Amino acid sequence: MNVLEVINVTREVTWLPWAVQYFFLIGISVACLLMSLPGALTAHNLPGRFTFLAVIGALTCGIVAPVALLADLHQPGRFWRFYTSPNLRSWMAWGAFFIPVYLGFLMLFAWGILSPLLARSAAPQGSWLARTHHILALRDDRAHWLVVAGGAGAALFGLLVFLYTGMELMVVRARPLWATPYLPLQLASTSFIGAAGLVIVLNRLIGDYEQSADAAARGWLVASVLATMTLGMAWFLIGLLGLDAAHAKALRTVAQFRSWQLTAAWAAAATVILLALVVTRPARLTWLAGLVALHAAWMFRWTVFIGGQTVPKTGAGLYAYNLPLGHEGLLGIAGTFGLWLALLIVITSFLPQPTAEPDTSLVPAE
């Protein structure tokens, strides 16, 4: 039977690029936090370079992420209804509670870990910046308590953020590409890719570059890229071999289209190039690995969200998506990154920079 669809309607993308930005930033924030924990908990005073950069990444991405999420609501002024009439059968409703609690703990954790830095330049009679540092700097015992309590709370609620963001997509049976238990794991593993890439980039943007931070980030990159490749191959093979009907159907809905074939080739190339860059460590190209890692994490979310919504649920073919130039498209993407950059500048301008010292954070084996 040959079918030509003569009349039907295109359903527009309703989870906009804002959603891509949110999932990208919140994922990196949680992954940065988790990467910073070993170094933070074992540091006796000043955090190591890798830990410091990971905390900055967690903080900046974590603060900007909810802004993007709010913008993705078509009625952002009504966000308070998440708290006044929550439907606790919805994963999204749970997320509305997890996010602020995670951010609260994250800020306490960051305060504790950065407190020794503040104390170094604190002066009760100095400039306004030194006086502010004096007010904010905590005694060592209090700072350590905040690191432990804030870190534990942020880790717990960060994992819950991972859980809810993954489940929010996984329960949508209407979209076969989303309705897979692999997706929450893939979101988490690609978050670590993006987070490690961000640390590599920040290592060149903030303060004095340290090789130890690059080495630690490369360790996380190798582990997360291998995990992502394993998950991706498992998803693909289960669908290809028909071991699970839902996965086979998901693969079938997109495999025939040139645009999705290109996307698959792009994803494979990004992964292989990234792994090659990290393993072979060509001189002066580590920064490129950082950028490719960030790109890979972002593109994964773009493909899942925007690509996923271009697959009709009942109609034939694919819906076309053209990126709008306004706030629902390019301007929103650029604006989110601009906000992140502005916040990074504000925070790093406010904080005294750590001097080069041996990094005591844990470095995963390469």
Added chain:
Amino acid sequence: MSNTRRNFLEALGALTVGAVSMAGSSPAHAAAPEIKPSTHRWAMVVDLAKCIGCQACTVSCIHENAAPEDSFRTIVSTYEVEEAGATAMVMLPRLCNHCANAPCIPVCPVGATWQREDGIVVVDSNKCVGCAYCVQACPYDARFINADTQKADKCTFCAHRVEAGLLPACVESCVGGARIFGDLSDPTSTVSRLVATGETKVLRPEFGTAPHVFYLGLDPRLADKVDGEPTLWQPQHREAHL
């Protein structure tokens, strides 16, 4: 006139008589009428053999419900099907299926969408935050974000008309009488009798949503995501606003 339409006119008559008798009741009773649980379960049967693809239902729905440009609560999907050397046009009216197990309801984070006792799935536009989670969860692509209100929108079986004893606009305007609307709780209604024949089918039954829009003459190969060649028209209003 279909049995369903006649039933409605009879109901409308009863409603009118009821309204007149209400007028004679005490003001206290009029101010606080006793709210009885609905005994109806509204449903629709679409007889595909009678659909000529005129889109009168599509247009009347737009007018009745003020659907914005490029948005549709119902549409007649039209397919050119070639099989065994023969070619035919196949019509498939689509709308919200008012599922008994509607996947759009549990995902709503603020409880803005729910099912009434009469089975109609509705959206409280005063509560909707426009998160579009319900749009994602609907397996029938029946929901959309209204570009004017920025809230979730969908077919309501024209609940405002049904409450007034009228038929949904799409049923009223269907020139072929393909859309039959009625009360599934009433065993004598046309929809009940048609569903009882066992000849009706639903879209995407594998989702277990228990749709309450039934089809007569539905080819199972069109019941799921249609495997065909698209020739879709794309909305242009976003570009026009830039």
